Amino acid sequence: MRPVPLAVGRSVPRRDAAAKVTGAALYTDDLVVPGAWHGVTVRSAEPRARLIAIERDPAFDWSQVVFLTAADIPGENVVALLTDDQPVLVADEIRHVSEPVALIAAPDIETARAARDATRLRTEPLPPVLDPLASERTIARYEIVRGDVDTALAAADLVIEGTYRVGHQEQLYIEPQAMIAVPRPEGGVTIHGSLQCPYYVHTALGRALGLDPARIVVIQEETGGGFGGKEEFPSGLAIHASMLALRIGRPVRMVYDRHEDIVATTKRHPAVVTHRTGVMRDGRLVAQDIDVVMDAGAYTTLSPVVLSRGALHAGGPYLCADVRIRARAMATNMPPNGAFRGFGAPQTEFAAEMQVNRIAEALGISPAALRRRWAYRAGDATPTGQVLKSSVAAVEVLDRAVEASGFEQARAARSDHRGVATFAGHEGAVAPDGVAVVGGGPRFARGIGLALGWHGAGFTGSGEAYLASIAGVDLTAAGSIRVLTDSTEIGQGSRTVLAQLAADALGVPVDDVEVAPIDTSVVPNSGPTVASRTTMIVGALVMRAAERLRAEVEARTGRPFADSYAADVRAHGPARVDERFAGFPGIEWDAERYRGDAYPCFSWASAVAEVDVDLDTGEVAVRSVVQAVDAGRIVNPVLAAGQVEGGTLQAVGYATIEEMKVADGRFLNDRLATYVIPTALDAPRIDALFVEAPFLDVPHGAKGLGELPMDIPAAAVVTAIHDATGAWIHDLPATPERVLAAILAAEEAGA
């Protein structure tokens, strides 16, 4: 028999692609469910109020619908997650706009909507808290201290301060939230949905429905994007659909339209990050004092974990002896924020990288040279005292991005006419009401910006040990090989990558490996599909399970697995091996003191962005982004590049046009016409480059990749805007409005 070529490292075609290009792939709303009723949600209109009564218009014929309130919840009124503070339906106090208060189902969608329109909430308004800085309720708080930052700041030649504000960002998966609940004959419920974490949904259903977990089945249908937006949110929706379905005894379909999806689902946490950085004139970094405040919104959701990751990444990938990072997530009466690709790191790394670029300017040192000097090397310790033992490629990715983008040459070519100088010599004209109007310089200015970042792979601290994920590989009675995990395919390619890893461990062609459908009655709990953990953690478990299965079969047959497994199934019947996560050697975390090994390893990235700024309007065209990434061994180059390209564009949108406008606790731009994301014409050329520094404690050497590309391009873009215009912008997004205001200020200063 010919040797089987290794699958890992090859761009094995994506498994789900053929069905997706023919239209055969079935997403939740594509399922035909005869007899299903339609569910809709009655939502609050105020950020905070006491719910006095739910009034139903007597003119409406209520006999045609089913109407449920908090009193109808069979189990506990909680959407179970980290804490139990979020109700399934408001029972007493409304805590944010668009909070679910009641559920309605009808045989057709029109009737359900008409019933919703005939429902009024009688409330008594309460004073809302809308500013996290004014909030007195802390959802989570961390302090990470190393050395003595106050003394170090006092001794520094220069202390540079900066405050950076970032707003909400909407995940904007193109498939809105969708869930179908089907009552099971024996009294339970089956969920078909668009979701990332089947066992989150499973657990939450058990609590709220008061059902034996054995009677709950969660099936993930093809999912049209998640990015974190289908991590925790679907749990509540699945409960809603199930409550209605169990009450009626029929399937219930709940599919949000885009408007409801934007107003009611979680967003990336807004944050205010303040830095005080001590440096010496020769460029040494001596102190980092960082304060992070995140707006959690009305309920805890995942905010403590998001904040934790934000805090742990807040200093950037730089060695500093004296560091203090204080972080808190505050409760407000905004809709709760939640998971979104990057999970707290994009907010704090934006601030960290802006700060480094401003320091480089203040010191007159190239931002690349300064980073090369500060960046972590193997053996360095992070602020939590984690010694970075191996797989530390900060300098390598930096050099790769700087070189491939021609960063230094571009800077040198522009150094003579960069910044405010662009406007020198032109009289600014001011309109009668004081609006500065005219610059008089050239229309476009080009600039380039650099950033460096890191991303801890997998769950923070003891998270993975606590989860104790299980993944399996089995030989079915029919003689096929199946990978068993609950890791969901949400576009990132997990179905393909897990098959590649199993194939190599078994020594079989990748096409011989099936990946079991995501159905909690079939697959074990391998943890949520989040935190860039699927390839690194679950993939390693799959490989270990596969290796054990292979050894088992080979011991029985005395021949290579590939040649003998079919015969083995015939002779001995099906076989299954499960592998449970058992920790990484030498990784220890003290969650009380926030000390120790925060992550088993880190991935690294460096981004260079080039922009053209329209000086008349403040519009920014991002021309190119070069992003060099170390995510360890690359399992599938095309899929990996796709992750970098897509993540980079989300970061470009975050940097430039994606602004969620808020007033009185309400999202104002609640349509795709007003919450704009980049089109193909807004997208820059994106070059994804890989540096491979394998992580040696997993058999495949792969680290986390999915979130990393989102972490730092925003800082590169905003610094490029500065390079072009001389104007520093501290807030995200750098909308034309903010850019033009900064240009006008620079013009006035230069005039």
Next chain:
Amino acid sequence: MTTGMEPIRFTVNGRPAAVAVPGGRRLLDVLRIDLGLTGSKEGCGEGECGACSVLLDGVVVNSCLVPVCQAAGHEVRTVEGLAADGRLHPLQAALLETGGVQCGICTPGMLMAGVAFLDAGAAGSTPANVTPMDAAIREAISGNLCRCTGYARIVEAIRLAAEGRVGAIAAPGSNGAMAAAPADGMSAPVAPLHATDVPGAERDPGRAISGDPGADSPRTLAEAYALLAEGGRRPLAGGTDALVQQAAGVARASRFLDLSALAELRGIRLDGDALILGASTTYAELRRSPLVAEHAAVLAELAAVVGAAQIQVRGTLGGNIATASPAGDSLPVLLALDAEIVAGSPRGERTIPAAAFFPAYRRTALAADELVLRIRVPVVPHRTVAFRKVGTRRAQAISVVVIAVAWHWDDGHWRDVRIALGSVAPTPIRARATEAILEGSAPTAEAAALAATTLAAEIAPIDDVRATAEHRRAVAGRILHRIIRDAAGW
């Protein structure tokens, strides 16, 4: 004339289909629910995402904005119809090859936009033989949002297909084919594409939408007037405003008066010293009309920055005018060109200057029984017209400021100056004070600066979700300054 429930017949992927549904039902719902073709997806229902894109007579449209009455007698092509003879369409194969598919929800729509682009290029029907360059491809798919890929691999796939560099790939099981049409031409309920855990699955009647508006599609203007006079009907041309408002519940019509079959509202012609544009002229038609290119090229320029492909092929000048949005991009151009709007009713026709057509926020000079018939644009030799749209992004953007400036050169001076703007006041406006400054003046730096500051003070923008008033004032002044400066060449 069709009554609401006579079957509406058209072809889908080459096979006859007939559906007895209200004519105002969205083509997307007919495909997905009535015909069981769920390949076309819904990401917004408002024309913004392109996930629902299908081909209507070979042209890419958002099926969420097409009332099914407008598909009657036409040919619809969906993603399910791309693979043929057991082989994937070259663009499907190319997407597999480049890795342009991730979550896949945008893929069907992307494919249809890409196929429209490829077919247009092959047929040479697009202006100047579109070269499948990056920019042209990106423009062609700029009405299709993808949140996963960053677009690069999709663009690459379209390029490969355009250059004929894709290997043949066999189609996986032909799951998407429609059920055979029975002899009477009525489509039988399609067998479910996916058996759920409910045994004996069949079509899902609960998804049929009861509240869809009906539609009448008159063949003659007289018929249209008669129906309009009866009341209870809302005119509909391309539907790109009307169906969005329907979805958002802002202006719900119980019945549409579909104007698309009225020949009187179509066509572009030259009549003496005026260019006559039928009310149903689409942006795509403006972009490719040689008459427009010769006599009012700015109309083609503006049409190119309206929405994206799917909006340009459906949206009409008449619809833009009748909607009378302060952000309607054609309106400042019509104002600057001294255009006139010809309205008609059973009482006859009347001609209204564009400058008098928009009395108040989203109001027009039309009477309830009147239709916009055509637009008259005077052809003025040697007129220079500059146009600029500043939007929220580079395609599919609502305007933050639109400006159109027209003038004559007279020995180094500007004459007959017209400056019109959108999105800076409750209606599209002429900036008369600023015009007065430039009228008869040479475009000097001083004049430009004064004009810019005057304009910033003269307009009356508001803060809204796109921009603040202050930003709009500054932008309006600065782009006018730039237009003057570029024209003067200093």
